[in-house]
Amino acid sequence: MTVAARRSRPLPRLVLALAVAGVGGAVAACDASSVEATPAITPGTVAAPREVNVILKDYEFVPGIVDLVPGETITLNVVNGGLDVHELVLGPQAVQDAWAAAEAPAANPPPGPTPAVAVPPGVAGLRVVVPSGATRTVTLTMPADLTTQLLLGCHIADHWQRGMAGAVRLVGPGGAPLGTPAP
């Protein structure tokens, strides 16, 4: 073994320590008194929708918090980067509950297409089912008077229980969360 090879050994430990320190810093930054504004957002319009990307993984949404401006029009690209089929259900808790109940009987479907399920229109929200490796794109306009807490959820099999849930954060045109007190 050369000297260089022996010296290289402590490096992974150093990198790990830095990574852990980084995680600590991120947790500290989540303190309510030091919430950082998200990057500036130019709200989408019907003529020029804003691109919003959500990646479905086994078993999480990336990002887990999606910033949306009430009244804006977005082109939502839902990318399944996982090995499993996933869905993105966008809507308040009642919508999440409705799809969870509807999909429960099909929690362990035989191999093949995902069984067709449906919920009443009033609690349908938006549901986009995406096979592994595929992308589905939908364009939607958020209500201008939107104040309801919207969630992201995947209710296929036990994905929700595994933590496949996210949330929408309503932000102003500049990207600052709505309802945040002025500094």
Ligand SMILES: [Cu+2]
């Ligand atoms: Cu899923």
